[in-house]
Amino acid sequence: MNLSTHHILGVEDLNNQDVELILKTAENLKEISLRPVKKVPALRGKTILLCFFEPSTRTRASFEMAAKRLSADTLNFSASDSAINKGESLLDTVRNLQAMDPDLLVVRHGFSGIPHLLARAVRCPVINAGDGLHEHPTQALLDLLTIQNIKKKIKGLNVAIIGDIAHSRVARSNILLLTKMGVKVSVAGPASMMPAAIDQYDVEVAYDIREVIPKADVIMMLRIQRERQDACRFPSLREYARFFGLNKQTMKDAKKDVVIMHPGPVNRGVEIAPEIADSPHSVILDQVTNGVAVRMALLYLLCGGKEI
């Protein structure tokens, strides 16, 4: 069975059948990571180019590990956004990448839409590993796998996404994926961090996180980007933590079996108080494990095989 798409540029590209195939494949690939020899020869001889134009430790490591567990060769091609801005045209970069004739391209970039641009210019499949404020589809898929593992179902669950919705590609991909799969999604955070026209999505919007926490089966906390922190949008991390962070106070009315997720790395004491981050509710480390499995599934499903 094949995916309906040649690239994974966003959750938008995936239909429900694709999502189910990815989750099922990922679930069955998990076992490889538990073997004495954590490697299968499925993608032997394939070259996967990891192009990270924006610093990333976790996502890149996750993709690299996924590729290696499938025996693919990986090549890191990094360049900072600024190098690209300083006159080296992205077109030149793309031509360089194409000349290496990779079998698959994984791209992260600080600007929205760059993976789309690359996908139009190269012959191989492209996976978006996060583009600007746009999408981070593999994160949403691993989040979904994590939810399915723990809750044993997806449809009908209540998921609350809390934080800077406007500037989160994780939020956007999750909103698109979860609503597609029949989850009731609510988003909460200060109004200065809500995107324009959020009403185009089938989500409930709240500015007081205590409105969404009591009914949530899953709470997804978004990371406050300290480095991109915009003093015009909120006053201080301290105040943010008080009103929009998860702590004993704000979690008071949460369900007993609520699951807490975070795309990492966590700003302890900001989005999530340490005692909550370390509580049994937190599945942040399961997310990391599932990340490798989901990325293995995508590499397997996109790489190899003849074009049809």
Added chain:
Amino acid sequence: MAETKLLMTEEQMDQVFLEMARKVAANGEDVALIGIRSRGVPLAHWLAKHVETLTKRTPKLGALDINLYRDDLSEVGEHPVIKETDIPFKVEGTGIILVDDVLYTGRTIRAAMDAIVDFGRPKYVRLAVLVDRGWRELPIQADYTGKKIETTADEVVKVMVKELDGKNEVVLKKDFSKRF
């Protein structure tokens, strides 16, 4: 359009597994049975039941999906769906019997052996198949064979099992539309 010829009934299949179980039991040592997905898995359970009856000991059971070890992955247009691999015991030092429905080119068994080795170094690996239809492309032979038949390239040996196909039966089909 397909012509179908009955090769084995449920009763004959059971007879085959009983016979195999006798040989396995005669060996006297504990073995683990690993079925190759999809039809090898219920067949391994079938064989295990007889072994258990004869030895009064429950053999270890596992299931193996060999798709990630196929040598034609970059050739096939459709991606094989990856199913669960479940080997809930230590392979290191254990005697393993691989169980599959049909032995044909031998490529599946090659893949399965590569996979097994990634779980550890087994004491030995043996092979049990319900039908050997010939046409080997690799130097692989079964240790326990239910039925050996001669086939032509356009024939398909179809093993049906209750769990997946609703009945236990082996048939030979002449099927020109099927690409195998």
Added chain:
Amino acid sequence: MKLAVLNGHVIDPSQNLDGNYTVLIEDGVIRDVTASKKLDDRYQVIDAKGAMVTPGFIDVHTHLRDPGFEHREDIESGSKAAAAGGFTTILCMANTNPVNDNASVTEMILKRAKEAGLVNIFPVGALSKGLKGEEMAEIGEMVHAGCVAISDDGMPVMNGRLMRHALEYAKTFKVPVITHAEDLTLSAGGSMHEGRVSTALGLEGIPAVAEESMIQRDLLLAQLTGHHLHVAHVSTRRGIEMIRRAKAEGVRVTCEVTPHHLTLTDEACLKYNANAKVNPPLRTPSDCEALITALDDGTADCIATDHAPHSQDEKLTGFGCANMGLIGMETALPVCLKLVGEKKLSLKRLIESLTTGPAKIFALPGGGFKKGSPADVTIFDPAREVTVQSENFSSKSRNTPWEGMKLKGKVLFTVCAGRVVWES
């Protein structure tokens, strides 16, 4: 040198002509527009049967990139693109390198325009030195050298005091001040209209209020100073509404709308199409509708293209960091005729917005067929089907959002000062 345009359907809004006439040209000026088809044999003849014959189009907002950015466009290629689009007179903005903020740059532009020798080019002088928005440029000298208006177009004048005094100073020299209305603190980081599409694409938005708040400031300053303000490329419903109200109150304000803001919405940016990245950004269908109404009722005084060439390397670099701007001179007519075809605008009003309208705002020669006017004529077939193919453009750049689009309307001849400068 005598030229006669025969058998065409003449529309001249300056004299309210709308019918079959012969246009007679002699020594670079209009000698007569007459119903008679009799000619003595000394005339060179253009047979305009089945075509429209109008005063040469005027584009009061272009960027010719010369001097400084000749890889995008230069005065010669820009002149060709103008002629190909039916424009005989264009104004070029000051954001060149060096900036046109003093008479010597103005003189150089005019010299090159003369060398190109195709269409009339009138420079717009910078309002502030280096377009920095800090110190006033030498407006008086630039006007003397040939600038017909003052503007920091592209770089909004955030300093209200400078804007106020520039209006007063320009009043002294009788040239309008053109405002590119944008509050940079509100538009910061944005690369397209803030709304559904920007949210879906994950692009920082530019809210409509970034433009509207600045239009309002400048309208108040125009009222305060009593001088002529021209608002460039109005793109929002509320923006044009504020101008309508100001006009009713007697404020000396004129404004332009662009073919792209009249006909395209933010959906043109889908799939990260950087050729639709423009400032002000493409807005919503409701904004388009309001701009069309305003053009129809005269609130918008003219159509201007904001022709802004950029190379492919400057565009294919990701939407967020791609340069803003699109080219429009060679597509303006067919794009605007779409509005006529859809019965949203009369042909007569369209022609007026491209000729008499802009001429009046900047007191330019041309824009009509009155006896003695410059013999600038555009002859086009409004029904001829065209497919936009940027590879065939005369402009050096290819950044058009209309690529591949099937439209109607083709310029057959462009005549400038009695000379045929474009023939299809």
